[in-house]
Amino acid sequence: MGTSRMFRIFVVLGSAFMVLLIIIYWDDVGASHLYLHTPVSPGPRIPHPPPPKTRPPTSRAPSFLNDIDAFVNQFLEPGTGEPTDPAPVDTGNQSEKAEERYVPRREGKIHLTPVAAELRERQEHRRKLLQEMCANDSIVFPGKNRSFDDIPNKELDHLIVDDRHGIIYCYVPKVACSNWKRIMIILSESLLRDGVPQRDPLAIPRDLVHNSSMHFTFNKFWKRYGKFARHLMKVKLKKYTKFLFVRDPFVRLISAYRNKFELRNEDFYRRFAQVMLRRYANQPTPPATVDEAFSVGLHPSFSHFIQYLLDPQTEKEMPFNEHWRQVYRLCHPCQIQYDFVGHLESAEEDAEHLLRQLRVDNVVEFPTSHRNLTASSWEGDWFNAVPLEARRELYKLYEPDFRLFGYERPDSLLNE
Template structure:
């Protein structure tokens, strides 16, 4: 992990002209990440290059983006398609989500030769977008298990979750995997399921924040401002980050978490503790206090 001193001064000058000085937020976020990695003894922890499959490459703008599902990654992949010349669309929402997520639409850092990977890590702007861990987890649950069109997740995960955690499951439930409750999903996560799918895997596991030098850390809560700052920082052409209607996940958080016991919440927090600590999130809004 490299300290905030590695941020290029010229890039900061670009950021300072926008809004409420988003580069000041970057200083805070960088220092928080660095201090957290030091505190947990994870600074400089190595990472195998074949673990960098979530880091996408834009050689033209010397940009590395570690995508995190449920943190606006579909729109960021659409932007990368435009930046890399794979799409000439002037309206990013016209790019189908399935195409944005297709392997042919992005270049993964892990696909490069070792020497090229090292060069990119040393010389490219590297960024990640993060989100409150529990909001991201709830967003994944609602999108993959409550929506009726996500048959894959219901069949792939829902059936086994219901079989293991529902005492009086009907034959229909076991065959279709529908109607997984939030608590059943959480029990599955606590039983080792956090690493089963990228949509709910911790950011720490996907993006290795204590091993890579992230020169820009964006937050879902300030998405529009951070997107504009990052795009200006790399000298991107005029491209508007797609705005979508908020899903009110933060508003729903208390309602869903009422299904959980305090013991559940404490154990779930431990599963995502690195994401909480390294990126400055707490449980104040949910519980009224933070966990030690």
């Protein structure tokens, strides 16, 4: 009898202990687990300074759970779209110092007039065109029909994430990406000046603009989130505003050539120019440095550059460099439904429209720059020395970018 009573007591105590453990576990991680699988919707982005919150000096939950909470919090404060915690721990794209010395963004503008109907219709047309081209069987290119899960992690390195404002930007080199990266640094508050976040885009040094440590990109998710990475990418792609900027593909190639091979660039000379000179310019032993080459007036011609792009050996050795890689390979427009597609040809209007749509034009303005611009009217001059058949092959190589983003076929270059 005594043994049976003791057994019942142990059962009751054990049950109570298990209930207590469940309660403690739910308090620690239950909310994070719940929100990972429950749809959430942000309220309208009406910017205002987040309420102050005192940080207790006690230990925090594991970094992974804090990251999830920081993400979910963006959608929890009614009527804002701002995180309820103004300084989430370890969000990945802002420094700890910026978190500790968080300065609310300025409220300098009140939007009384709507965005022009013409600009809204322009975006609707560009988005619709992307959808139609991705569904059109007449346009075929590598990777078009794969799923987002099938995209290798290394190919997601151009997608920059700003968790503070819920923005994803796919940057395309030679399409004003330096200034858009500056904008992303300002918005993420990842650069401090005198202890406060930098507010002037043009004050950010160029070497920092292109420093990968300044940007939190999708390909970094694996290191931070492990097996949850792809799931979180999908959640953010669904909830965040996604944008990219593009330009005429042939003009982009001209711009890349001018910037990387007509100017002294030691890295591009050693990696690419020497190869072009050996293969196509009858220079079996080109100068060892770019200074030596320039001193004797030697650099690859634009025609050599086009030969390099069309040479099957080029991609066998390595993928195209990002400065001339096709946009569909950088930004995956058939797997990611972009909310905004900007064109460099209408950059100022598109930038103003986008910043208003993101409700951040009271935080930062897009810096205009006319340095080293390449005009589309120059195409004929640049392609004069390129054989007609090479031009046609080049168009086939970049045809998906022409058609996906609404650029006309350059018939004047492709017809005799």
